[in-house]
Amino acid sequence: MQDKHKEIDWKKYVITFFITATIFGTAIYISDYFNSKRIDEIKSIQESISTNIMSSETQVSLLSELDCSDVGSSMLSSELNSLASRIEYSEKNIGSDDAEVLQLKKAYFLLEIKDYLLMKKLSARCDKKFVFALYFYTNSEQCKDCNKASIILTYLRQKYPELRVYSFDYNLDLSALRTLITISKIKDDLPAIVIDGKLIDWPQDKESLEKIIVSKYPKGALVATTTEAVKK
Amino acid sequence: MQTLISILGTSVIFTALYFEVFLLISLFETKKKRKVTSQLEYFYPSVTILVPCFNEENTISGTIDSLLKLDYPHDKLHIMVINDGSTDNSLQILEKFRGNNIVEVHTKENGGKFTALNFGIERMKTDFVGCLDADSFVDRNALKNIMRRFTDPLVMSVTPSMIIEKPSNILRKMQRAEYSYGNFMRKAYGSIGAIHITPGPFSFFRKEVFEKIGMYKHAHNTEDMEMAMRMQKNHMMIVNEPDALVFTVGPDTIKKLYKQRVRWVSGFLGNLIDYRDMVLNKKHGDLGLIVLPFALFAIIMSFVLLTISIYKTSSTIIDSIYKTMTVGFSTPKIDLSWFFFDTSVLSILTLTLIVFIISLIMYGYKTVYGKWTVSLEMFYFVFLYSFIAPFWLIKSIYNNIKGVHAPWR
Numbered sequence: 001m002q003d004k005h006k007e008i009d010w011k012k013y014v015i016t017f018f019i020t021a022t023i024f025g026t027a028i029y030i031s032d033y034f035n036s037k038r039i040d041e042i043k044s045i046q047e048s049i050s051t052n053i054m055s056s057e058t059q060v061s062l063l064s065e066l067d068c069s070d071v072g073s074s075m076l077s078s079e080l081n082s083l084a085s086r087i088e089y090s091e092k093n094i095g096s097d098d099a100e101v102l103q104l105k106k107a108y109f110l111l112e113i114k115d116y117l118l119m120k121k122l123s124a125r126c127d128k129k130f131v132f133a134l135y136f137y138t139n140s141e142q143c144k145d146c147n148k149a150s151i152i153l154t155y156l157r158q159k160y161p162e163l164r165v166y167s168f169d170y171n172l173d174l175s176a177l178r179t180l181i182t183i184s185k186i187k188d189d190l191p192a193i194v195i196d197g198k199l200i201d202w203p204q205d206k207e208s209l210e211k212i213i214v215s216k217y218p219k220g221a222l223v224a225t226t227t228e229a230v231k232k
Numbered sequence: 233m234q235t236l237i238s239i240l241g242t243s244v245i246f247t248a249l250y251f252e253v254f255l256l257i258s259l260f261e262t263k264k265k266r267k268v269t270s271q272l273e274y275f276y277p278s279v280t281i282l283v284p285c286f287n288e289e290n291t292i293s294g295t296i297d298s299l300l301k302l303d304y305p306h307d308k309l310h311i312m313v314i315n316d317g318s319t320d321n322s323l324q325i326l327e328k329f330r331g332n333n334i335v336e337v338h339t340k341e342n343g344g345k346f347t348a349l350n351f352g353i354e355r356m357k358t359d360f361v362g363c364l365d366a367d368s369f370v371d372r373n374a375l376k377n378i379m380r381r382f383t384d385p386l387v388m389s390v391t392p393s394m395i396i397e398k399p400s401n402i403l404r405k406m407q408r409a410e411y412s413y414g415n416f417m418r419k420a421y422g423s424i425g426a427i428h429i430t431p432g433p434f435s436f437f438r439k440e441v442f443e444k445i446g447m448y449k450h451a452h453n454t455e456d457m458e459m460a461m462r463m464q465k466n467h468m469m470i471v472n473e474p475d476a477l478v479f480t481v482g483p484d485t486i487k488k489l490y491k492q493r494v495r496w497v498s499g500f501l502g503n504l505i506d507y508r509d510m511v512l513n514k515k516h517g518d519l520g521l522i523v524l525p526f527a528l529f530a531i532i533m534s535f536v537l538l539t540i541s542i543y544k545t546s547s548t549i550i551d552s553i554y555k556t557m558t559v560g561f562s563t564p565k566i567d568l569s570w571f572f573f574d575t576s577v578l579s580i581l582t583l584t585l586i587v588f589i590i591s592l593i594m595y596g597y598k599t600v601y602g603k604w605t606v607s608l609e610m611f612y613f614v615f616l617y618s619f620i621a622p623f624w625l626i627k628s629i630y631n632n633i634k635g636v637h638a639p640w641r
Contacts, residue, residue, distance in 0.1 A: 006425065006467065006517035012261075013522075016254045023249060027580040034575035041571060086571055093576060148558055155559040206559050 035094050042090065042104050045083050046111060052076055053114050060121055068126035076115055077164065081157075083108055084167065096139060106174050112166045113176055119164060131216045133165045134194040136186050140171070145203060149191035152206050156213060163213055233543075238578055241540050244533045245581045251526045252588050255420035258518070262423035272380045279379065279436070280310040280356040281364055284348035288366035289321040291481070296329060298369035304376055311335045312352045313366075317342025322366075345432070346448040346455040353442055362436035364478075369397075370434060371477035378436050378476045388441050388468040389460075390476070391418060391427060392434040393600055397479035403489060405609035406617060407482040412596030413589065413613070415474065419599065422472030426519035428527075430460040430470060434478040441468060451506075454499025461507045464519055474599045490624050497531070497628035504528065505632070531625050538622045586614055 053076065087108055090101050116132060123130050135153055137146040150167070157165045168177055170190055185199060186192045193200045193209075196216050200209070281299055285292050292313070299311050311334050315323050329335040340351055349363060360382065364370065374392060381390045393415045396408035421427045430437075435456065445466050451458030463470055483489040504511070504524065511528070513520040555562075593610045597603075 006515070008514050008517060008521060012254070012257055016250055016257060019253050019257075020246060020250045023253075023584060024246060024577075024581070027577050027584065030580055031575050031577045034573075038571055085567065089572060093574075147554070151555050151558045155562065158562075 035090075038086065038090055038094070039100050039104065042083065042086050045079065045086070046104065046107050049076060049079050049083065049111050049115075052079070053111065053118060056118055056122070057114075060118070060125065068122075068128070077161070080112065080115060083111075091139075102172075105169065105172060109168055109172065109174055109177055112168070113180060116164070116166050129162065129217060131160070131163045131213055132196055133163060133213070134180070134184055135165060135167045136170045136181065136184075136190060136192040136194075137167060138170050138190050143190045146191045149193065149202070149204075152204070152209055153193070155206065156210060159210075160213065162217070237540055237543065238576075240536055241578045242581065244536050245578070245585050247526070247529060248533060248585055249581070249588065251522065252585075252592065254522060255417070255424075258424045259420045272383055274376050275380045275383050276305050276308050276376070277360055277379065277382070278308045278310070278358040279304075279360040279362065279375070280312055280352070280358045281362050281375075282349055282352035282356075283311065283313045283364050283366055284316055284345050284352075285313055285318060285322050285326075285366040286316040286342065286345070286348075287318045287320045287322060289318075289325055291367040292322055293325050293328070295364060295366050295369050296326075296335060298372075299364065300332075300334065301372050302370065302375045303372045304379075306334055309334055309375075310356070310358060312356065313337045314348040314352050315339040316345070316348040344450065344453070346450055349455065350447040353439075353447060356439070359439045360436060361439060361442075362434055363432055365433045365480070368433040368478055368480040370479070374434060374476040374478060378434070378473050381471055381473050382436075382438070384469075384471075386469045387471050389430055389435060389437045389463060389470040391422070391430055391470065391472045392476035392478045393418070393472075393474045394431060394433060394478050394480060395600055396482045399482070399609075401484060402609070402612060403486065404482050404484055405607075406613045407489075409593050409607075409609045409613035410617065411482075412600070413593045414596070415599055416592045416596040418472045419474050421519075421523060422470070424518040424523075425469060426464075426517070426523040427470040427472060428460050428464060428519060428523065429457045430463075431478075432456045433480055434476065444468075452499040452502035453495055454503060457499055457503045458506070461503055461510070464516060465507060465510060477600060486620065490620075490627075493621070493624040494627045494631065497625060498631040500527070501531075501628060501632045531629075534618065534622050534625055537618060541618070589614055 087101070087105055090098075090104070094101050096102075116134070119130055120132065122128070133153065135149065137143060137150065139146075153165050153167075157163055168180070170181070170186070170188070170192075184192075184194045184197075186194070189202075191202060193202070193204075195212060200212060204212075283292075283295060283299070288295075296311065296313065299309075302309065313326055313329075313335065315326065315337065317340065323337075323339065326337045329337065338351065338355070340348065353361060360379070362375075362378070378390045378392065381387050394411050395415075396404055396411050399405040399408050418427060441463060445462050445468075448455040449458055460470060483492050504527075510516045510520045511524045590606070590610050593613070594604055594606060597605045
């Protein structure tokens with residue numbers, strides 16, 4: 001008794017392929033949609049930060065109008081950190097070579113430089129002590145310690161709100177960044193950390209770097225935020 | 233490495249989705265074309281049900297009781313129990329059926345399940361024969377639903393739906409979900425003439441199958457798979473009857489489950505090697521062109537997905553350990569913003585495949601229980617099985633390479 005099923009219905013194979021390809025196409029579309037929403041959100045945050053920086057710069061220029069009570073460790077800090085984490089995520093998931101991500105990264109570095117210059121002015125004008133750390137890294141395999149440096153600085157930034165950390169991808173093609181690198185006398189020996197204008201020898205660990213940062217402050221002026229510090 | 237993972241993962245998921253879509257289309261096509269089975273006339277020929285028994289003292293009585301309750305003319309029903317050299321009290325328990333003119337009990341030297349089946353086939357006097365494992369039992373309408381499919385003279389074998397009865401722990405609940413998925417697959421395979429396993433519990437055959445192509449073989453301790461493959465090779469039609477319900481218990485420990493699955497997968501691979509000329513052979517229709525190759529691919533897919541999961545999980549763990557070693561333990565900051573949800577193509581496709589599989593399990597449930605259900609066990613099956621299955625797959629592949637046979641008991 002022969003089974004009548006044995007003919008191949010090639011049309012069904014083709015239809016199945018198109019349906020599966022449509023499902024795939026939909027998944028790619030949804031993923032692209034979310035990525036473009038991410039880019040939009042980053043742009044929106046950058047615009048907001050840019051406006052805030054311009055506003056503060058204008059206030060500094062209008063000498064007598066500046067309200068130093070607004071100037072604190074948290075000024076623009078959380079917005080910049082939020083922006084940094086979003087750009088880092090976008091680099092990993094959309095791609096570090098993606099043209100839009102690169103553009104956003106350049107805009108972010110410019111905002112960091114502007115924030116750095118503004119906070120230095122405000123620090124002098126309002127007699128508030130901040131410690132500035134410029135951190136130069138690369139994502140390539142050649143910098144084995146960059147991940148370690150990044151982890152330590154993130155930890156210290158969370159522990160000491162008065163510590164302002166600005167991170168820069170050494171290899172990014174941005175003229176303002178190149179100028180900053182030249183001024184800070186950075187060679188291509190990475191990671192490179194500049195604290196209050198002085199290039200720190202590497203390697204360091206958490207304790208030695210923390211000691212350097214604490215030493216920049218007048219005694220008792222630095223307030224740590226972790227329970228470790230509270231116990232001390 | 234990330235690119236390789238993306239490419240591998242995407243290819244695997246594309247193939248899996250392609251297969252599932254193919255089966256769904258086949259099922260819908262057949263639904264439109266063929267006469268609904270509920271409209272088929274009932275058909276009550278004489279039939280023999282073989283019950284091979286080896287050390288089943290706990291379940292044999294219940295199995296035979298369920299057969300005696302079948303809604304089928306008792307004068308057309310013959311139950312033949314073959315005691316395959318049991319060393320427990322099975323034979324003593326079978327004594328209670330002495331005097332019952334439907335049940336006959338035979339005892340033979342232990343030789344394995346396939347020898348017990350052949351023993352019964354040689355002695356039966358009916359034109360139709362089926363088998364029921366001694367740890368399974370049947371719904372009272374199962375036999376009449378099976379037999380009406382034989383009104384089509386082309387049908388040579390009919391397979392049932394299998395259900396895990398009253399699962400007592402998570403492992404058995406996972407198996408219930410798995411069997412529901414299996415019921416969908418069997419129904420879909422039946423619609424394209426691609427059934428390649430005639431399950432031991434309650435598959436039925438015309439006697440002429442054995443007259444034409446021979447009796448059961450040892451077949452790597454999976455005689456039910458080998459018989460189906462042999463029938464397919466000889467272009468004999470095997471169909472599925474979803475309304476014929478058979479209940480089985482399923483292993484209750486990981487060790488027992490592992491042993492069972494090593495036997496099944498080793499047997500499958502062994503039989504596939506024996507019938508390798510059918511793979512990618514369009515003379516065997518969709519079975520040769522897509523079903524058998526995909527069954528092999530599913531084994532590879534299991535390893536790929538497990539490897540990807542392990543890589544991603546271990547990367548996260550290694551990063552956390554490195555961070556703790558660098559700056560000490562700190563509570564991780566969790567940002568619940570939608571921005572950080574994983575919306576990569578691979579993740580969306582994985583989610584799509586999971587939803588697909590769960591939907592098919594639900595379809596399997598509906599076929600048996602008559603209603604759409606979602607339950608946790610479906611998620612246990614999808615997520616937990618993918619971690620434990622590769623272990624029995626590895627062992628099965630090893631067995632086949634080394635020529636080791638996994639025992640039936």
